[in-house]
Amino acid sequence: MQPDHTVSVDDAVHLLVMIGDLSMGQPTDQSIRTARLAERIALADGAGRAGCAHARLVALLRWSGCTANAPGFATLLGDDVGGRDAMLRHALPPGHPLNFATVAPLARIHCEVAGDIAGMLGLPAEVEAGLRHVWEWHDGSGTPQGLRAPAIPAVVYVTSLSGDLEILARTRGLDDALHMIRAWGGSKYPAALAELAARHAAGWLAELDAPACPADEPLLTRQVPLMLIADMIELKLPWLTGYSRRVAELAQRAAALAGLAPEQQRCLGRAALIHGIGRVAVPNTVWERAGKLGSADWEAVHLVPYWTARAGTQVPALRAEAALASHVYERLDGSGYFRNLDAEALAMPQRLLAAAGAHAALCAARPWRAACGEDEAARILADEARAGRFDADAVALVVNAAGGQAPAAPARKGVLSEREIEVLKRISLGDSNKEAARVMQISPSTVRTHIESIFRKLECSTRAAATLKGLTLGLI
Structure with a gap:
């Protein structure tokens, strides 16, 4: 894989924002709105420019560990996406199994991964600390460490309060939201901060709903690996670990064999790394179901590439890659999704990506089946090509790419035995x-x-x- 699959920190953050919102069952602007509220709360509380920027970043990235504990929430609530949405709205049904004992291990996973991601992005130490403690409560009843003031970073309170205000005002109405926020004053966050937010909440929310919000200032332009996004997505389903990396490798090598231009090869590799964005919007129970999917399940699955395409609207620098990535499940006979395109609308890059994705999937174990060998995968794809669903040339190129010499593994430097x-x-x-x-x-x-x-x-x-x-x- 070429070493230039990087994006700016700003673009990486906004990809993580969309992934987090989808994972938590939220609108794709939820974290952006929360971040704007967090800046206003921090400023009203006396924070300086740096403090407001830290509040914004923690609010944007507070869901960045949510793919890592999705398996735990799926086990606990049945639906890791809808269940967490209900949790955030305080609308879980009576008798649900969510309590401090059951959620604490999941919060620990979330906070550790979110903090690690902040470190990998090179964000300020204050942001990383805020993410590592984002579920702590002022009175010590939070998780994962049960810290209490003053050991909890102030940005945690601002982030928690802004998230509650955005979600509850949107789903329950402003009066109920302010009633709940005031009730949590002194326990979840300082009472004075809750009262401060309550006094200004109506005006702040109105500003968010105005036709034009002030433009967000850019974050860092330093480049970070796009593979981090792929890896974070695949924490949702551990059996997917490394899948997008493999698709990218196959697609790029096949594109080189096909003689595509270097820029097309690069776009294919980058598209493969982000093609799974929309997958996080579908509950784990759907992905791991051994039997035939029902119509409702298929409706959710069919939206996966749609959400991936939408990533291009949030991160314009990846618009071409997101558009290409959203074609991974299209088929030449029109039986694919989400656009139901046919051969006339699918060029070689789309055909290669579809074949690479299918080959990599067949050669990896899934909860309901063992991995196929490369010969068996080649046979299955050849049969699919003869049936008119895959391009025969694209399949041959991907099979040849899979049989080629693997790139040298990076030096392990003795970190582990x-x-x-x-x-x-x-x-x-x-x-x-x-x-x-x-x-x-x-x-x-x-x-x-x-x-x-x-x-x-x-x-x-x-x-x-x-x-x-x-x-x-x-x-x-």
Whole structure:
């Protein structure tokens, strides 16, 4: 893969914003609106320019760990997307299993991954600290550490309050929102801050709804790897780990074999890395269902490439890549989605991306089936091409690309032992200690010992954070 698959920090943040909003079942402008409220609250509370900027960034990125704990919320609530939306609106049904004991481990995963992402983006230490403590409460009843004032960064209160104000005013009305915010004053955030926000809330919200909001100031223009976005998306479904990287590798190599221009090759690789954005809007239970999907499930799945296309409207610098990425599920006979395009509308880049995505998927294990070998994947795709769904030339190019010599792996620099890397690969795919032990033919206690060593060496405490760091370091 070419080394120039990078984006500015500003673009990375806005991709993460959209992914976070979709993951939490929110409108795609929810975090942007919350960030604008956070700036206003911070300014009214006496924060300077830097403090307001930190509040904005924490509010924008407060959902950036939400793909990492999606499996836990799916187990807890059944629907990780709709369930978290109901949680934010305080509309969960009576008797639901969400309580401090059940949510604390999920909050720990979320905060660790969000903080790590801030570090990888090179954001200020104050932003990283805010994200690592974003679920703490003023009175010590929050998570993940149960901190209380003054140990909690002030930006946490501003972010929490702005998020509550935006969501509750939109879903329950301003009067109910202010009643709830005042009731949480002194527990969730300082009472004085809650009262300050309540006094100005109507005016601030009206400004957000005005035809033209003031333009947001740009963040950092420093470049960061686009692969970070792909890796963060795939934390939602551990068995997808590394999938988009593989699609990008196949698509680019096939494009080179096809003689496409270097810029087209680059666009294909970048499109492959972001093609999964819309996947986060669909509950994990849909993705992991072994049986036939129902009509409602298919309706949600058909919107996946639509949401990916929408990313181009939020991040204009990736408009071409997002548009190309949204064609990954189109088929030559018009049976694909979401546009139901046919052969006349699909050029070679779209055809290569579709074939690369299908090949990479077939060659990876899924909860409902084992991985196909490369020969079997080639046969299946050839059959699909003969049936008119894939381009035969594109399939041949992708199969040839898959059979070519793999690019050299990055130097591991002795961060982990080979055995620890093997364990990390297993847990990154969602294996339990027992499952990893069975595959590796060692005892579960030995796996546990290796995991403890991995956590210590990678300076993390959750499997999701270890997976993200392992991918970033080239260990898996």
